[in-house]
Amino acid sequence: MRADRLKLDDQLCFALYAATNAVTRAYRPRLAEIGLTYPQYLIMLVLWQDGPRTLGAIARRLCLAQNAITPLVDRLEKAGLVTRTRDPADRRVITIALTETGESLHDGAARAQHEVKCETLLDEAELAALRSTLFALVDRMKTETGHADIAHAPAHPAPDLADGG
Amino acid sequence: MRADRLKLDDQLCFALYAATNAVTRAYRPRLAEIGLTYPQYLIMLVLWQDGPRTLGAIARRLCLAQNAITPLVDRLEKAGLVTRTRDPADRRVITIALTETGESLHDGAARAQHEVKCETLLDEAELAALRSTLFALVDRMKTETGHADIAHAPAHPAPDLADGG
DNA sequence: TGTGATTACTTCATGCGTGAGGATTCATAA
DNA sequence: TTATGAATCCTCACGCATGAAGTAATCACA
Incomplete structure (x- = not known):
């Protein structure tokens, strides 16, 4: 076996992959209680926050x-x-809006989020540090690769020091 | 809008999700050159390293x-x-082994890995720090959730200070 | 006005990850 | 020996992410 051989545990990509899978798995049963999958939850987060x-x-x-x-x-x-x-002004565009039912799911989602956050055993400062490291990485990879569909998305704002599961 | 509302950019889970997607997207075209998808590449990493x-x-x-x-x-x-x-000793068990062709793909994969690592714009120390933070998180989430199929997997060893795309 | 490019969204085929369920094989002990 | 339980792997249905291709509406501009 050569010395310059690739090693699984040296790969940042695998660390990311495994961590994402682990966190998503933690969310799955909790979000199922309110009828959401994890990617659906992300869309709801956008709508809850941005309208x-x-x-x-x-x-x-x-x-x-x-x-x-x-x-x-x-x-x-x-x-x-x-x-x-x-x-009606630009008939190509479709606007997605929450119904009252969708709006009402926020509290259940917040509970799921809180539970998962606790499971990470990270305190607020650690969560914020890891988050900002990752978002910075995302911004760099986005401009580097130039994926046509998402290349021009705005950079992630520096998030404040709250929350984060 | 209430003050305790969930915010997308406060979520560690979304930071992980976006970062994993970004890195995987960077790998995709490079791995395609040697006929691998990203999860297939992970399996090859195991076999290249562990036999x-x-x-x-x-x-x-x-x-x-x-x-x-x-x-x-x-x-x-x-x-x-x-x-x-x-x-033949335990006919339930199936052993996966590399062919010579599979073995020969290592160098092409190493090139892809190197290129993606460079795209992250992280130096070795930053890579190692982020990696160990993430693997530690994985280990905690694994024991917490107790997923039947994977709960008893060995903890990730502390990786040495080399490589990591 | 009309032609071509662009934008916004959809559809389809492919590969992935999960949960539920099933088949085979093995270990253990009544 | 046979019954019980566990271990290993497979199959299937479902939802998700990507790339390629398509449709419809709009815009740029000659």
């Missing part, structure tokens, strides 16, 4: 391609959590 | 359920990169 948004705006916010969002919104719409409205 | 392993051992190493590994190995086998051998 009604177009499909493209949601995609850019989550650093995903639009065709990843379409079927998620389909399911949220079927579940009665959001509405799709075509903009 | 022949059972299907269950690979799953535990990658913190995944076995049924996630089966179809990956199917594709690697069809591509002629690995072989499946049933253990």
